[in-house]
Amino acid sequence: MYRIEERIIFLLTxxxxxxxxxxxxxxxxxxxxxxxxxxxxxxxxQISFSESLIASPPYTSLVDWISGHVLQIRxxxxxxxxxxxxxMYIRGFITSILIAGTSTICCLLIGFPMAYAIARxxxxxxxxxxxxxxxxxxxxxxxxxxxxxxxxxxxGFINSLLMKFHLVDVPLQLLNNSFAxxxxxxxxxxxxxxxxxxNAIEKIDYALIEAAYDLGxxxxxxxxxxxxxxxxxxxxxxxxxxxxxxIGEFVIPELLGGVQTLTIGRLVWNEFFENMSWPTAASxxxxxxxFVVLPIVFTQRRREIEVLTKx
Amino acid sequence: xxxxxxxxxxxxxxxxxxxxxxxxxxxxxxxxxxxASWTRFSLKWYKVLISNxxxxxxxxxxxxxxxxxxxxxxxxxxxxxxxxxxxKRFSGKTIFIGxxxxxxxxxxxxxxxxxxxxxxxxxxxxxxxxxxxxxxxxIAHITLTLSYVTMLVQARLQDMDKAIEEAALDLGASPIKVxxxxxxxxxxxxxxxxxxxxxxxxxxxxxxxxxxxxPGATTLPMIVFSSLRFGISPEINALATILMTVLSxxxxxxxxxxxxxxxxxxxx
Numbered sequence: 234m235y236r237i238e239e240r241i242i243f244l245l246t247x248x249x250x251x252x253x254x255x256x257x258x259x260x261x262x263x264x265x266x267x268x269x270x271x272x273x274x275x276x277x278x279q280i281s282f283s284e285s286l287i288a289s290p291p292y293t294s295l296v297d298w299i300s301g302h303v304l305q306i307r308x309x310x311x312x313x314x315x316x317x318x319x320x321m322y323i324r325g326f327i328t329s330i331l332i333a334g335t336s337t338i339c340c341l342l343i344g345f346p347m348a349y350a351i352a353r354x355x356x357x358x359x360x361x362x363x364x365x366x367x368x369x370x371x372x373x374x375x376x377x378x379x380x381x382x383x384x385x386x387x388x389g390f391i392n393s394l395l396m397k398f399h400l401v402d403v404p405l406q407l408l409n410n411s412f413a414x415x416x417x418x419x420x421x422x423x424x425x426x427x428x429x430x431x432n433a434i435e436k437i438d439y440a441l442i443e444a445a446y447d448l449g450x451x452x453x454x455x456x457x458x459x460x461x462x463x464x465x466x467x468x469x470x471x472x473x474x475x476x477x478x479x480i481g482e483f484v485i486p487e488l489l490g491g492v493q494t495l496t497i498g499r500l501v502w503n504e505f506f507e508n509m510s511w512p513t514a515a516s517x518x519x520x521x522x523x524f525v526v527l528p529i530v531f532t533q534r535r536r537e538i539e540v541l542t543k544x
Numbered sequence: 545x546x547x548x549x550x551x552x553x554x555x556x557x558x559x560x561x562x563x564x565x566x567x568x569x570x571x572x573x574x575x576x577x578x579x580a581s582w583t584r585f586s587l588k589w590y591k592v593l594i595s596n597x598x599x600x601x602x603x604x605x606x607x608x609x610x611x612x613x614x615x616x617x618x619x620x621x622x623x624x625x626x627x628x629x630x631x632k633r634f635s636g637k638t639i640f641i642g643x644x645x646x647x648x649x650x651x652x653x654x655x656x657x658x659x660x661x662x663x664x665x666x667x668x669x670x671x672x673x674x675x676x677x678x679x680x681x682x683i684a685h686i687t688l689t690l691s692y693v694t695m696l697v698q699a700r701l702q703d704m705d706k707a708i709e710e711a712a713l714d715l716g717a718s719p720i721k722v723x724x725x726x727x728x729x730x731x732x733x734x735x736x737x738x739x740x741x742x743x744x745x746x747x748x749x750x751x752x753x754x755x756x757x758x759p760g761a762t763t764l765p766m767i768v769f770s771s772l773r774f775g776i777s778p779e780i781n782a783l784a785t786i787l788m789t790v791l792s793x794x795x796x797x798x799x800x801x802x803x804x805x806x807x808x809x810x811x812x
Contacts, residue, residue, distance in 0.1 A: 259634065261620065262620045262621075262627065265690070266644055269659065269683060269684075269686075270643055273658030274658055276658060276665060277657065343560070346557070347554065347557040349553075350553045350554045350557070364799065368792060369561050369562065369565060371792065372791055373787055375750060375765055376787065377564070379780060380565055383564070383567060383776055384564055386776060388776070390567055420560070420561075420564070477649050481651025481653060483751050488772055488773065498651060501653045501657060515657070515661075518651075518658070521651055521654060525649055
């Protein structure tokens, strides 16, 4: 039998041995991420199951001690039920998916020819061309959105040009619709599409395409039977990189989309800042998170399958 | 040079990328308030911008937050990258990697909302961080930029020749000395790039800052965002031109320096 003091000293030395430099280095970033990323997410999940309250903070707590010794846990599913029965939220989900999907396809349609053209230029120019693709990304996001307000607004660049040449008499309504939101998203996230596509296309051996020509295939068949399948990893990666941020986007639909383009991101913002309903905002965020995680899991699984089939 | 489709595509693509930005720069020198009419060249809007105390104060706040958060995020991010690439497996490593990369895909709205809820809870229990301060925004921006920096540094560490580090360790240097004498100088360009990226991201963020910041910590993007809701304003043109010039000069200097260093190393 050890005495109590001996046991404590033993435990302390064991603990001290654990606090080596290595564990200290691991613990600092880990603690940061735990405290400021994992904890907030857990709190968010907790609030999404609570009830709205007019108080500070404006929600009920899930765990209650009743008369000192009864632990009561109340899980309120009403927020989630509400989201899937109210028409406004359902329309919000659909709008978000439509806008993110359309922008992803547009990004692909613009990004693929560009990535292909960059990969086909002389090696000397490629790094400069790629740098030129990223350079706008370094300028502020808001400025890039603002540029489109300036181009599309009723007294903006495009409309004043059209009016000057008398092509239209009344300014066209280009801003404040989902079309403008899509353009903004395509413009903002195009580099995310071009880079993975370029990486995939660059690896394609041009001799394969020449062989296809020699065997008598038309450029279109050669393109669809050689270039597209070989660049599939890039297509999937680029689409995920555009779709995922696009679906949770707030700034672009808010500034370019007008009132009727209510995406999930905007709904979360409105619930929080205008309706002051924290539980609804929290449960909307959780649903949005599911929309974000699904495409990631999908591309991840595809990659795993690819690796397995290669082996 | 003969006509080629690929050149035509490249021209159109870069026109799409750069035309909107060029428009902003050109119209920032327009004397008229309206895009429709070009009256004459003037620096009027720059004068209006500089004499606006709200914008100046917000710019200072933003730069302060961006500097602090970029520096801390580079330190934490380098540590995290070393843990991911150089440390042996430990329990929870997969969770660690997952949690550190997750903010990359997290919608900003959710990050802002969840962090605010955390801060409100913390303030109730510890009385800190006070919501009026810039502290909350800095913490939020570190969390946001940490994953970008980690990914960047981690990629560089994986590319690096490990033999140099192993040689130093075999010759009896301590791991800490190896890091400061061998690893750090090699990855320093990446670390500077990471700092620039974190700075730009922090200077750019409007959503998270709007959630987290109290009344005393209005950042520049928040002011720009609220004025954009009312449409075109020429001061924003001038501001955007200044920001673009500063950022692109920074990136170009960095690119030229790394390029020169590379060619210099080759010649040696």
